[in-house]
Each structure stands twice: as structure tokens, then as C-alpha cells.
Amino acid sequence: MPSSQAIVASSAIGHADRRWIFEGLGLTLVVIALALIFTWINPRFATATNLINILTQASYYIVIAIGMTFVITSAGIDLSVGSLLALITVVGFELIKEGLHPALGVALMFAMGGLIGAFTGSLIAFVKIPPFIATLGMMAVLRGLALVHSAGNMHYGLPPSLTWIGQGSLAGAPVPVVIALLFALFGAWLFNHTRFGLHVRAIGGNREAARLAGVRVNLVEVLVYTMMGLTTALGGLIMIARIDSTQATIGTAMEIHVISAVIIGGTSLFGGRGTIYGTVLGAILLSMMTNALVIAGVDFFWQLVVMGVIVLLAVAISNLRERRISVLAFLLRRPGGAAASQGGV
Amino acid sequence: MEASGVPPDAPPLLSIVGLSKSYGGLRAVDNVTLEIRRAEVLAVVGDNGAGKSTLVKALAGAQPPDEGEVRIDGKVVELRTPRDAEAAGIGCLHQGLGLVDALDVPENVFLGREPQIRVLGLIPQLDHRTMRERTIELLDRFGIHLPRLNDPVSRLSGGQRQTVAISRLLLQDVRVVIMDEPMAALGVAEGHRVLDLVRSMRQQGITVLVISHNLEHVFQLADRIAVMKNGRLIGVVATAETTREAIVRMITFGQTH
Numbered sequence: 367m368p369s370s371q372a373i374v375a376s377s378a379i380g381h382a383d384r385r386w387i388f389e390g391l392g393l394t395l396v397v398i399a400l401a402l403i404f405t406w407i408n409p410r411f412a413t414a415t416n417l418i419n420i421l422t423q424a425s426y427y428i429v430i431a432i433g434m435t436f437v438i439t440s441a442g443i444d445l446s447v448g449s450l451l452a453l454i455t456v457v458g459f460e461l462i463k464e465g466l467h468p469a470l471g472v473a474l475m476f477a478m479g480g481l482i483g484a485f486t487g488s489l490i491a492f493v494k495i496p497p498f499i500a501t502l503g504m505m506a507v508l509r510g511l512a513l514v515h516s517a518g519n520m521h522y523g524l525p526p527s528l529t530w531i532g533q534g535s536l537a538g539a540p541v542p543v544v545i546a547l548l549f550a551l552f553g554a555w556l557f558n559h560t561r562f563g564l565h566v567r568a569i570g571g572n573r574e575a576a577r578l579a580g581v582r583v584n585l586v587e588v589l590v591y592t593m594m595g596l597t598t599a600l601g602g603l604i605m606i607a608r609i610d611s612t613q614a615t616i617g618t619a620m621e622i623h624v625i626s627a628v629i630i631g632g633t634s635l636f637g638g639r640g641t642i643y644g645t646v647l648g649a650i651l652l653s654m655m656t657n658a659l660v661i662a663g664v665d666f667f668w669q670l671v672v673m674g675v676i677v678l679l680a681v682a683i684s685n686l687r688e689r690r691i692s693v694l695a696f697l698l699r700r701p702g703g704a705a706a707s708q709g710g711v
Numbered sequence: 712m713e714a715s716g717v718p719p720d721a722p723p724l725l726s727i728v729g730l731s732k733s734y735g736g737l738r739a740v741d742n743v744t745l746e747i748r749r750a751e752v753l754a755v756v757g758d759n760g761a762g763k764s765t766l767v768k769a770l771a772g773a774q775p776p777d778e779g780e781v782r783i784d785g786k787v788v789e790l791r792t793p794r795d796a797e798a799a800g801i802g803c804l805h806q807g808l809g810l811v812d813a814l815d816v817p818e819n820v821f822l823g824r825e826p827q828i829r830v831l832g833l834i835p836q837l838d839h840r841t842m843r844e845r846t847i848e849l850l851d852r853f854g855i856h857l858p859r860l861n862d863p864v865s866r867l868s869g870g871q872r873q874t875v876a877i878s879r880l881l882l883q884d885v886r887v888v889i890m891d892e893p894m895a896a897l898g899v900a901e902g903h904r905v906l907d908l909v910r911s912m913r914q915q916g917i918t919v920l921v922i923s924h925n926l927e928h929v930f931q932l933a934d935r936i937a938v939m940k941n942g943r944l945i946g947v948v949a950t951a952e953t954t955r956e957a958i959v960r961m962i963t964f965g966q967t968h
Contacts, residue, residue, distance in 0.1 A: 559836050561825050564814070568822055571813035578793065578809050579879075580823030638813025639863070 393632065393647045400651065404658040411661060418540060422608065424653035425542035426601040428646050430620070431627040432553040433597030435645045438628050439557075440590045441570040441637025442497035446486065448620030449508035450595060451602040454478050455612040456512050458603075459521040468528050476599045482508070483595020487588035505621070512614040522611035532607030542604045546646075549600070554642040566590055571638030622673055627652050629680040652676070722785070724749040724918050725770075725801075725887055730779030732765050739765040740776070741942035747887070752909055752919045753947075754933035756926065757962055762942040763922045767889050770920070771803035772796035783886075802880035803889045808872055809879075812865035816857060817842035819864055820849065820878045849878040853911050870901035874908060887918045894928055906932055926955055940965045 405412040430447055437444050454475045462471035482504075489500040534541045557563040565586045568576040577583050606612045629635060630651060631644025655676065659669050723746035732740040740762045747753050755763045768774040770781065772790040780787050788799040796803065810819050817839070826838040843860060850857060855874050857867070864875055873893060880888055890909070894902045909919050909932055923929050929936060930950060938945040938961040945961045960966050 555836075559839070561827065561835065561837060564818055564822070564825060564837060567813060568811045568818075571811040572809075575807070575809040575811050576822065634813075638811065 390632075390641065390643050390647070393630075393644055393651075397647055397651050397654070400654055404654065404661075407658075408661055411658060416657065416661075418543075420653045420657045421543045421546075421650070422540045423657070424650045425540075425546035426604040426608075427623055427627055427649040427653065428546040429549050429604065430597050430601035431624045431631075431645045431649045432550060432642060433594040434624045434628045435553070435631070435633050435640045435642060436557070436563075436566050436590050437497075437594050438625070438633050438635060439570045439637060439640035440566045440587060441573070442490065442587070442590065443501060443625070444486070444591065444594050445498070445501040445621045446504035446508055447594070447598050447624055448617030449505045449512065450479065450482055450598045451605070451617040451620060452512040452612075452614055453482075453508045453515070454599050455602045455606045455616060456516045456519075456521060456614055459524070459606060459612050460516065462525070462528070463521060463523065468525050472528070472603060475603060476596055479595035479597075479599030479602075480592050481595070483592040483598070484588055486595070487591030490591065491584040491587040509614075516614050518614075520611060520613045524607060524610050528603075528607050529610050530607070532604055532609070542608060545600075545604060549597075550642060550646050557640065557642050562586070562589065567638055567640070569637075570640075619670060619673075622670075622677060623652060624649075626673065626677045626680060629677065629684055632684070635681060635684060722749075723747060724783065726782040726785075727766075727770075728780050728782065730766065730769060730776045730781070732769060732774065732776045738942050740769070742779070743939075743942075743944045744779075745937060745944060745947065747918055747920065749886075750913050750916045750918060751934045752913055752921065752932055753935050753937060754921045754923055754929040754950075755937045755939060756923060756929055756958065757939035760941075761939040761962075763939055764891070765942075766939070767803070767891060767920065767922055770796065770801055770887075771889055772801075773803075797883055797885075800884065800886035801889065802883060802885035802887070804873070804876055804880065804891065804893065806891050806895065808876040810864050810872055810876055813863050815863055816860040816867075816875055817846040819875050820846045820882060822879075824882065845882070846878060849881050850874065852881070852915065853877075853908055855908075868901060869897045870904040870908075873905055877908065877912070885917065887920060888912060889920045889922075891922050892924065893921060894923070894925065902928065926958060929958075930955065938962055 401412070410416060430451075434444060434447070457478065458471050458475035461474065462468055466474075486500060486504050489495045489504075490497050493500075495503075531541055531545070536544050557566070565576065565581045565583075568579070568581055569583045569586055573583055602617070605616070627648035628640075628645050629648070631641055631646070631648035633640035633644065652673070655672065656669055659672060664672070725747040727743055727745045727747075730740055730743045731738065743762075743766060755766065757763050765774065769776045770790065772793045772795045775791045781790055782788065783799055783801075788795070790796050790799065790801070793803070811822065814822065821842045826841045827835040828838045828841075830836050846860060853874060855871075857871060857874070864872055867875065877888065893905050893909075897905060906928070909921070912919055921929070921932060923932075933950050935947055935949050936953065936958060937947045938958060940962065943965075945965050948957070
């Protein structure tokens with residue numbers, strides 16, 4: 367039946383709602399158009415090496431931004447991702463350098479990410495500290511701990527088994543890109559097809575209604591931030607494996623990048639609605655921008671300015687989006703569409 | 712409006728006996744005794760502060776009473792939490808409807824009670840197909856056809872949203888549905904759809920308890936009308952045997968004739 371096919375097809379993209387398909391398509395076109403413009407400005411942009419470089423660079427942002435998509439959809443925010451990434455990587459890196467088995471070191475990094483995330487989530491769910499404040503505090507605490515642990519020290523020289531995660535290739539594709547792609551598929555499934563994903567969208571949409579319906583809102587909230595910590599650990603692992611180094615200041619301003627990717631992707635800052643596909647595109651778009659700025663010789667500080675402007679634009683657009691999309695959906699409404707979408711099940 | 716078809720001497724489905732509830736010194740509900748029959752639509756009317764909401768909250772398990780008891784089919788039920796009320800077969804349709812705007816229709820109907828299937832016999836995943844099919848079944852019971860189940864419910868009309876909220880209740884096999892000002896924010900056409908909805912609930916043997924300010928709606932809807940004033944039950948009259956003027960007199964002066 368046509369509609370069940372449509373459901374399957376759309377669920378791969380995001381929520382099974384035409385609106386998201388429109389938005390996903392729109393964003394895809396924007397990414398393609400930007401790529402064409404950058405290439406027109408500087409043909410070096412479109413070389414295979416550079417495109418692979420962009421995707422590889424996007425990979426850890428994609429992973430962390432997927433965690434952030436769950437957080438923002440739950441009507442939360444996490445400003446502490448960059449600091450958490452710094453703390454996890456300096457501690458993990460040093461222990462591995464001191465002889466801890468790499469597998470144990472990686473396990474420890476995930477454990478740290480998960481536990482610290484759960485702690486942050488508990489501050490929000492049980493102590494009732496608003497997410498913005500709780501994670502602002504954690505941002506300072508975790509960055510401080512990272513600096514205490516290894517102030518000014520640059521760690522480098524990971525074993526090959528770990529650098530493979532950041533630099534190796536699988537069937538011709540860079541390992542980070544493969545990991546990001548698989549994780550995005552997992553994230554989209556978790557978001558749209560599991561009870562957890564539904565409950566995250568429910569508490570973000572209407573916490574009180576979710577509670578009355580029997581959703582364990584506090585538990586879900588703690589799990590959301592736990593997942594955020596775990597994805598930060600995964601993203602951090604890919605990042606340090608790629609550059610084979612880390613230091614206490616790594617991941618500075620990362621929250622801006624990650625939150626921008628999520629908002630540009632179309633996830634509502636007010637909670638309840640999100641899209642994993644959009645987040646992936648948002649992260650790729652930002653990596654393209656950064657890359658184009660680097661090629662153009664714009665320095666890091668100006669890149670930060672551009673990034674900030676993009677965030678503000680993205681939020682402004684997302685505020686306007688609701689109206690625009692309803693108009694679009696209305697214009698594209700087919701008289702027979704109703705029957706077709708109902709008949710197929 | 713057709714007769715309800717329930718014999719007047721049928722045993723009550725729900726009995727409220729000597730129910731009282733005070734807030735500080737204010738006796739919000741004062742020794743109310745009321746019997747509600749199976750498949751009847753009973754409207755509770757009264758001025759602001761008459762005690763309607765407090766009475767209904769006691770039934771919904773939202774605010775346990777200080778004194779008195781509630782019986783269903785003659786058996787005393789403890790209604791201390793919304794879960795208790797749900798277990799006793801009492802469902803409450805709040806003014807806010809308790810829907811999550813961002814979720815679609817089946818997700819709202821099943822939220823908190825989602826069926827799951829196991830992928831590869833192992834990994835639990837939402838059973839979207841069952842959720843969708845059962846939602847369509849529930850809506851069909853009311854002859855209601857929502858064009859796009861996959862849309863967020865924020866895009867539905869007020870009456871359609873109400874249908875979704877009632878479908879949620881029916882999923883739990885409720886026997887009594889409490890509706891708090893169901894037509895407060897609806898237009899005329901939407902209001903008529905809610906009237907139809909209430910009638911079809913009654914046809915399916917569901918007892919409906921409606922709180923309303925709007926006497927016009929009450930007269931179109933209810934089999935009997937219970938009037939409250941200052942926390943006390945002034946009287947219960949059959950809609951067919953009374954007039955609007957008589958009800959207004961009861962509401963304002965507390966007179967039963």
C-alpha cells in the first residue's frame with residue numbers, strides 16, 4: 367500500500383510528517399546550493415580530498431549534535447558539552463598514555479560521559495535547576511576540572527588502534543564518517559521509533575500532559591542528559607583520535623557549533639519537535655561554512671563571529687518557520703491526499 | 712434529542728454519598744449525595760464557586776474528599792490519585808485536554824501505554840502500525856475521520872482535539888467520562904460536533920458527566936441536570952421535565968421549584 371511505504375520512507379528521514387520532509391528537502395537544497403556557491407568562489411572547495419575532509423570534520427559534530435537534538439527536543443539545552451569533552455579526553459588520553467589498555471580507557475571515557483551527564487540531568491530533573499543555568503554551571507565546573515588536571519599540557523601520541531578510529535578508512539570511507547552515519551541511523555530510529563524517543567518529544571512538548579499520561583518525566587530527562595554525555599564521549603573519542611592530541615582548552619565554543627547545527631536542522635528550540643536528518647545536514651552545513659572560511663583565509667576569531675551570526679539567523683528563521691510551513695503545507699494540500707494517507711493501513 | 716433508553720429505575724452506576732471537601736474554612740462541597748445512572752448524560756451546573764469543579768476533582772482522583780464515599784456498581788472505590796480513578800473506569804477530560812501538541816494523533820492516544828514490537832525478537836520498538844489501526848478503530852466508533860493522523864495535533868480543530876482526547880480515554884475502557892466545560896472555547900459548528908460525540912458515547916453505554924456554564928448546551932445535551940450552589944446540591948431534575956427559567960432560579964436562589 368502506498369501509505370505504508372510512505373511511512374517507512376519518511377521514517378528514515380525523520381518524523382513521519384510531511385512537514386519534516388519539506389523541511390528536509392529544503393535544507394538539502396540549501397546545502398547543495400552553498401556547496402555550488404563555495405565551489406564557484408574557489409574551485410578548490412570541490413576537490414574530493416576537501417569534501418571528504420569536510421565530512422570527516424563534521425562527523426564528531428554530527429554525533430554530539432544528535433545527543434543535543436534529544437536535549438533540545440526535551441525542551442532543554444546543554445552548554446557544557448565542550449567542557450565535558452575536554453575533561454573526558456584529557457583524563458582518558460593521559461591514562462591511556464600511562465599504560466591503561468586502550469579499550470579500558472575508551473570504556474572509562476564513556477563511563478565519565480554517562481555519569482556526568484546523569485548528574486547534570488539530575489540537577490535539572492530533581493533539583494529543578496533550569497537547564498540553561500545547570501549546564502552553564504557545569505560548563506565552568508568541568509572546564510575548571512580539565513584545567514586543574516592538565517593545565518597547559520598538550521597530550522599526544524595515541525596507540526594506532528585508537529588513531530584508526532579518527533584516521534583509518536573502511537571500504538574506502540573514513541572511519542569517522544562511517545561511525546557518524548551509523549550513529550545517525552541509530553539516532554533517527556531511537557528518536558522516531560522507540561518509547562524513549564516518543565517520551566522525549568512528549569516531555570518537551572507538554573511536560574504536564576506527559577506526566578499525567580504516565581510518562582516518567584524525571585527519569586526520561588535524566589536519560590536525555592546521560593545520552594548527551596555518552597554522545598559527547600563518542601564525539602570526543604573521534605576528535606582526539608583524528609588529531610591525535612588533546613588539551614584542557616579543547617572544545618571551547620563547541621556548544622555554539624553543536625546547538626547551531628541542531629537549530630539550523632529544524633529542531634524547535636521550544637521543545638517537542640526535532641529531526642535527526644536535519645541535525646546531520648545542519649552539522650554538515652556548518653562544517654562547509656567553516657571550511658570555506660578557512661580556504662578563504664579567514665582566521666578563527668572571525669569564524670567565531672560568522673558562527674554566532676549564523677546561530678542568531680537560524681533562531682530568527684526558526685521562529686518564523688511555523689507560519690511559513692503551515693502556509694506551504696496548505697498550498698501543497700491535495701484534495702485526495704486525505705483519503706490516500708488514511709487508506710493504506 | 713432522543714430519549715436515552717435507560718429505564719429510570721435502573722441501578723446507579725456511580726453513587727456519591729455524603730461527599731464533603733473543605734479548603735481552610737470554606738466548605739467547597741457540602742454533604743453531596745448523588746446517583747448517576749448507566750449511559751446517562753448528567754450535567755452539573757451552578758455559579759462560579761458553587762462546588763462543581765471540586766466535586767468533579769474528587770471523582771477524578773485529583774483532590775480526595777474529606778468525607779463521604781464514591782461507589783461504582785455498589786462497591787466503594789478509593790479515589791486518591793488519577794490512577795485510582797482510571798482503574799475504577801473514570802476518565803477525566805480536562806479543559807486543556809492533556810494533549811501534547813507536537814505529537815501526532817496515534818502518539819497522543821497511546822502516550823504512556825504504547826504497544827511495542829520486538830525487532831529481531833529482541834529490541835523493543837514502537838508498534839506504529841497497531842497504534843494507527845487502533846486509533847482509526849476508536850475514531851470510527853464515533854464516525855469520525857481525521858484526514859491526517861500523522862499531523863501534530865496542534866493542527867487539528869478544537870473538536871477534533873477533543874475527539875483525540877476522548878479516544879485516549881476509551882483506550883482505557885472508561886465507563887464514566889467527566890467533561891469540564893467541553894465547549895468553552897469552541898465555535899458553533901465545533902460545539903455541535905461535541906454534542907454528537909457525547910450522544911454517541913452515551914449510545915455506547917458510557918456515562919457522561921458534564922460541567923458547563925452554558926445552559927443552552929446543557930439543555931441540548933443532558934438527560935438530567937444537577938444544580939449546585941454554595942457547595943450544596945440544590946436538586947437534580949430531568950431535562951425533559953424542567954425549563955430554563957426553573958434551572959436559573961435554582962442556580963441563583965437555590966429554589967427547587
